[in-house]
Amino acid sequence: MTAGDAGIVVVGASLAGQRACAALRRHGYRGRLTVVGAEPHLPYDRPPLSKELLAATADESAAALPSAGLGIDWVLGRRARRLDVPGRTVELDGGDVLPFTGLVVATGSAPNPWPGTHPPEVGVFRTLDDARALRHRLGGGDRLLVIGAGFLGGELAAAARGRGTSVELVEAQPQPLRSALGPVAGEFVAALHRAAGVSLRTRTRVGSFTGGHRLTGAILSDGTRVAADLAVVALGASPRTGWLAGAGLRINRGLVCDRHARALGTDGAPVPGIVVAGDVARWPHPWAGPDGAVLGHWTHAVEQAEVAARNLLDPAHPATYRPVPSFWSDLYGVRLRAVGFPAFADTVEVHENDPDGGRLDIAYRRDGELVGALTGNRPGRLAAYRAQLAEALGRVPA
Structure with a gap:
């Protein structure tokens, strides 16, 4: 690839997209480099949005990602609409076509929306603009309803409580984060929420909203009515692969790639010149089972x-x-840090469980082998778990 060719196109002005650009330049690529982003903003970091920015402990500069000096042609506020693999082009909304010799797919994921009509005060939380809007409302007397007590929902609730906002947190599972971390960690997190004054309601769902054209609350599946002036739907996210329909790539709740991050065609073979990065990718791992893994973690994207x-x-x-x-989450002064794949374990070993002291230590095993670990405010123990997992992974044939 040379400066005279069509160049490399990165679809997704995301963390993964930005890091791919930096790596391309660092490894010697000097040709044309074009980044397409659906948002009007330069790439930014998402973790600070639900942490420092929403908690008002930092301004937007905390989320900025360095992009100066990379020689990038930015195409922002535009969405990729279609990929033509044989023709080596990406078509954008509006009809413009970008040729490429190499393509990085880094379109990330989109938050799952509320599956029906709703008042305008009901939204999702994913973008910088979402964070700006919610930050403006917090601390002003509004009552917040968070639907879903996963990682994002929990951080939204914690940030809102830190701003003095009244929070209703609704979760369909018996505990927060149960599917990702299991019931012991879920009870630990539930205790943190309740100690902070969050009204946590588990084993229930939002059935409908009240207030017509202006949100006043919601009716839950158990018949309970809760009051709210704004609501955030935090029911997970889905990889952005719609624009790849008909392109001849393998799609399975994500763009499937091999262990070298190369996109796979419908025949299962790598497609030359197309690679994948971030939470749009479904990729193989010895501990992830036959379907592979899709991860929305910061370290995975990098x-x-x-x-x-x-x-x-x-x-x-x-x-x-x-x-x-590895991934982390901050809740009420407790840093939860995890390594490996806790969700794929069949047994857990609880070595410490102290919600009042903010300390947690859980090992996750499958068939007797360590596959993951979770700690709360125990960084030294997490480092030991990481070393064990790295050693075990090194024994698995490539």
């Missing part, structure tokens, strides 16, 4: 983007992407 960029430039010597995944 690490897979590095491998994808390198392999796009040097396809004859592809590096393997096989990390020990």
